[in-house]
Amino acid sequence: MSTMLSNLDLLRRVPLFSLLTMPQAEVISGAVVKKRFKRGEALVEQGQRSNTLFILLTGRARVMTADSRGREVILATLSQGDYLGEMSIIDNEPHSATVRAEVQTDVLMLGRTEFARCLTENASMSLVVMRGLVKRLRHADRKIESLALLDVYGRVAHALLDFASTDAQGQRVIRDKISRQDLAKMVGASREMVSRVMKDLEERGFIEVLPTGATVLKDRLDALG
Numbered sequence: 001m002s003t004m005l006s007n008l009d010l011l012r013r014v015p016l017f018s019l020l021t022m023p024q025a026e027v028i029s030g031a032v033v034k035k036r037f038k039r040g041e042a043l044v045e046q047g048q049r050s051n052t053l054f055i056l057l058t059g060r061a062r063v064m065t066a067d068s069r070g071r072e073v074i075l076a077t078l079s080q081g082d083y084l085g086e087m088s089i090i091d092n093e094p095h096s097a098t099v100r101a102e103v104q105t106d107v108l109m110l111g112r113t114e115f116a117r118c119l120t121e122n123a124s125m126s127l128v129v130m131r132g133l134v135k136r137l138r139h140a141d142r143k144i145e146s147l148a149l150l151d152v153y154g155r156v157a158h159a160l161l162d163f164a165s166t167d168a169q170g171q172r173v174i175r176d177k178i179s180r181q182d183l184a185k186m187v188g189a190s191r192e193m194v195s196r197v198m199k200d201l202e203e204r205g206f207i208e209v210l211p212t213g214a215t216v217l218k219d220r221l222d223a224l225g
């Protein structure tokens with residue numbers, strides 16, 4: 001975490017908070033608290049309350065939910081500039097999911113009252129939060145569709161296409177090695193099944209796994225997802 005930057009500087013670099021007027025930003029920067037979470041530590045726990053908005057300054061965190069048997073589903077991965085905890089602040093219910101640091105993660109924390117004040121005093125900020133929620137709902141709709149209508153091949157293809165970014169050569173690629181366990185938690189299938197599907201996708205030329213661990217997605221994969 002940069003110790004050189006003031007809370008105000010840190011806040012103004014976060015897209016959501018860059019919408020505040022300078023006087024508003026000054027008030028809010030006096031109310032935020034910095035915190036560092038270790039890898040594996042939970043920022044919030046599903047079913048509990050924290051009355052806090054968390055803004056990621058560095059690192060990465062995983063949004064996940066689990067059933068009573070401890071089976072987990074990964075809903076999303078958050079990174080720098082993303083925020084979490086807004087759902088509980090907006091509807092005053094416990095946290096909808098557990099969010100866990102995947103690597104050491106630095107955050108700014110803002111209390112319920114201050115965040116609620118930002119939303120009521122700044123219409124453009126409310127709109128951005130709404131857009132974020134709508135985007136999430138669209139994504140959740142696609143996920144429901146894929147769970148209901150696609151087989152495991154289709155769901156794995158969907159998840160891979162979702163994750164990929166386009167490199168300088170215009171190839172869609174996932175740079176980091178993909179954990180079969182994580183992929184299984186994203187698509188709602190067993191790790192063994194996902195390993196089998198990935199192997200088959202590779203053998204049939206839908207994907208290419210490079211020696212670096214990166215995965216290149218071929219155009220024909222779109223037909224499955």
Ligand SMILES: Nc1ncnc2c1ncn2[C@@H]1O[C@@H]2COP(=O)(O)O[C@H]2[C@H]1O
Binds near residue numbers: 063083084087094136
């Ligand atoms: N599907 C999702 N995608 C991204 N973030 C989510 C998703 N579901 C929940 N979250 C975040 O995880 C947080 C868990 O606590 P809250 O319910 O307060 O607010 C939630 C959101 O900020």
